[in-house]
Amino acid sequence: MTAPAAPLPLADEAGAAKPPRRSYLRKHPSVAIGGFLLLAMIFIAVFAPLLFTVDPTAISTARRTRVPSELYWFGTDMLGRDIYSRVVYGARVSLIVGFSVAILASVAGLAVGLFSGFVRWADGIVMRVIDGMMSIPPILLAIALMALTRGSVGNVIIAITIAEIPRVARLVRSVVLSLREQPYVEAAISNGARVPRIIIKHILPNTIAPMTVQATYICASAMIIEAILSFIGAGVPPATPSWGNIMAEGRALWQVRPHIVFFPALFLSITVLAVNLLGDGLRDSLDPRLAKSI
């Protein structure tokens, strides 16, 4: 999210005495818990059709706004759609958006950050653009971009990715700039090593740890922004079962039928919590210097 860029672990620290793999999960329980919850969500998303669901878009006016019961586990919404099925299928949208944005924003941010860090004459311009983009709050930027296009999962992914790229680019650039000063990188440059070789041998290995941590936070933030976009009617199309959409449909009735909002909210919170726990755990284990301080 908006946490400041992590300081770098020094190269030699990363390689020091790795603990045996089996004790890793015990030593970092938040990785274990977060990973388990996230795997459970992925399982739900992948096997949604097999989890006793019905068609999540099937409308039936005869069974509108039912409370949870044996037949409709999470009740039904205003159009008589089964909320349990919609929530289970909603996991797909959330996870697809979260993972896609994390990967796309990381790759694009890496490219921009490397470019800005190595091509000195372009650095000033690129950084001004990034400063400008970062001065528009991410949710607002995503809303503004979504206002230009039709609501679809692809467009939501693109809009959130654009809003998240500056953060990764900043991080990568700061890594590049601090590594350029390192004696071993200076030595490599004076030995006549080409830029691609320096990037692959020296820069990338040092960016992987902070970028992985950053990617998990971006994933969590993307899932929240997707839900917010859908909730306010600027996200995926209303018929698509997404947690934000289900909550948007429950908004008018929440005082009498709170369950419509409650179940998607619960699933969204658990998923974001899982990703955040995973991110915290990874930060602690990948970046021992930072783990001591935060």
Next chain:
Amino acid sequence: MLAFIIRRIISTIPVMAFVALFVFSLLYIAPGDPAAVIAGDQASPADVERIRASLGLDRPYLVRFGEWFFRVLQGDLGTSIFTSLPVTQLIAQRIEPTLSLMVLTLIFAVVIAVPMGVVAAWKAGTWVDRAVVGFAVFGFSVPVFVIGYLLAYIFALKLDWLPVQGYTPIAQGIWPWFKNLVLPSITLGTVYIALIARITRATMLEVLQQDYIRTARSKGLAQNSVLYLHALKNAAVPVITIIGIGVALLIGGAVVTESVFAIPGLGRLTLDAILRRDYPVIQGVVLIFSFVYVLVNLAVDLIYTLVDPRIRY
């Protein structure tokens, strides 16, 4: 010092220029042809062309940007497509609730979060510390509208302590105004509190290990005076930075919070504008919010030099 302040203020100009260019491009590439809309269904292509020329829509991109920017500098943000009212007027009508909500949240959050972080760092490793860290993770993970509905359900619907929804202007009395804003402020503030508490704790942990803290303790100063006068003052820069950066969370969250609690503010205006594709309004709101955000962070940078004389430029 003065040179730094002037330099820092000048450095916001390219940033604001980029934001303006971006916001202008938004309208430029927005689907739909204003000339065709104004001309109506019966108009011939020639009529549409004439209207386009009279509106100046046929001129090049940069010329139009220049004219638009000049008008913005004069406080003219254009006219809403839907209501035909000036965008500045619409924004002026809606700014009080949003500003009230954000300022109250800011005060709530700083008053709660900073002591939380300080105590957590002081009692590092104890259950107090773990509770604060746990709250921080929770605050980051539970989306703002979930907290909103939860609080409204418990404190307004079930306990009936506070109003469920709505807003009372401050002109009708401080107390009704405050009562309506308590739940929205706590809702909006949760993620912000989590962020500030977390950074305060981390910075304080570092500062508390310094030699001068040991000295202050060994000369017998009271615990609170060590914590709040010596330690917190030295931890102030990162904490103030994150308070400034976190305003982005407040702005984004305000749109959602206003929708949950039916507050007729800028967030509500944005929402209606999106649903109606009223681009001049969307443009105006994004511009205003970004401008506020840039100003807040400019203020933060200037405050540094006041709280930390070690920072020299």
